[in-house]
Amino acid sequence: MKPSSFGYSRPESVAEAVQVLASIGPDGKVLAGGQSLVPLLNMRLAAPTHLVDINRLSELAFISVADGQVTVGATARHADVLRDPVAATAQPLLRKALTLVAHPVIRNRGTTVGSIVHADPSGEMTAVLALLGGSVRLASTSGQRCVPAEEFFLGPLESDVRPDELATEASFPVLPPSAGCAFAEVSRRQGDYAICGVAALIELDTEGIVTRARAAYLSVSGTPLVLDLTAACGDVGGDLIEADFAEAGRLAMSQVRPTDDIHATASYRRHLVGVLTERALHEAHQQARERAGG
């Protein structure tokens, strides 16, 4: 349970970091908060030849809200994002999801961008980025590129970051005025990996009719699964008491292909997809109505 040997660099700027990454080749790895990477090193499931420690890149420790996006820099901790009142107002789903990310002590050190790059199928923030249609900005010595969420997640623990690239920031679109969001998950204990989790987003028109309902799922597929459930919400009118998302839950259940593992059977996971979809859409709908002034 000790890491194998590796080289180590601690750059002081993004420019220096990408130069080091370019020079060390494909077996290098970026170390940010280390709350996923260091366990992998300790268990020797990963053995990179060189670590580039970006924790001193204070230029990336920002959280900003501008141009309709909440943008989180690569060294902003989960706890920083969770506490940021401006980010929470602009996109409430960030705070709703972050309270479910591991435990407070892990959130003190773990970074939001790092967990997105890690692309764990059970990661809350990957689902949030996918649901909102966010993006990740990557820097290398040859310049920068911005990858939309739908192209960023390639497979379990695999994201579209090339060996010479540093993910510098992730951007999440702000919540539109007459929209609501929610996050619901089931885990054995608070802070554990979710057996199933759902992030939901609902948008209403001026009549209070649902014009768009989407949900993103974790722990039921290799990459975050985003489903458009608008068609199943057609009967949901403006009256909150009659809002019924059972049909949307059934639609979601028919769309997922979970697998068995030691934590849960596929059929239990599918059951949770239905229950949690209904629950999350309900809460999102309630928030959308409140925000729309209804």
Place this chain on the structure above:
Amino acid sequence: MADTGLANTRSANSGPTYSGPVNSGPANAERAQARSARDQLFDVRLVVNGIVHTVIVPARRLLSDCLRHDLRLTGTHVGCEHGVCGACTVLVDGVATRSCLMLTVSADNAEITTVEGLTEPDGTLSPVQQAFTDCHGLQCGFCTPGFLTTITAALAENPEPSHDEAREIIGGNLCRCTGYQNIVKAVLRAAELKRRRSS
């Protein structure tokens, strides 16, 4: 308390045991071992419980191992070594952090508080430590250092936790003896003692 055991056995399996003098640089044996493994060594300055230490360590030295083996501060316990149990929690610049998930080199120039640093200078137990004795918040004691540091940091941020918040505070720490009820009570008792001492 189970200070020996796991951690020492494991380090013997995967590398040298460290017999260098306390509060100083590395032993020659360690240098030789590190060189043979082609580990580059780094000078790291740590302020641990107010005392400045300089250690020379390979990049892969976990902060938990640096504290226990290089600095001989064995109050920090090592349970799972992958961030699940919380026994190794220390305060890094005041923030509760898993020392088994942090490289010593990453902590260069940081101020670290371990369980040894919680007691008042005159030896009085800190409010959290006193609360654990008052409420019988420990049995075997292996997990206790991690609970004490975690709760100390949490109360600095939230001096009046509710019962639910007290449970949330300790949610990331495992205890196999107590069943947690007395630890939850100790969190609330510690908050009470802290308020009383500061008034």
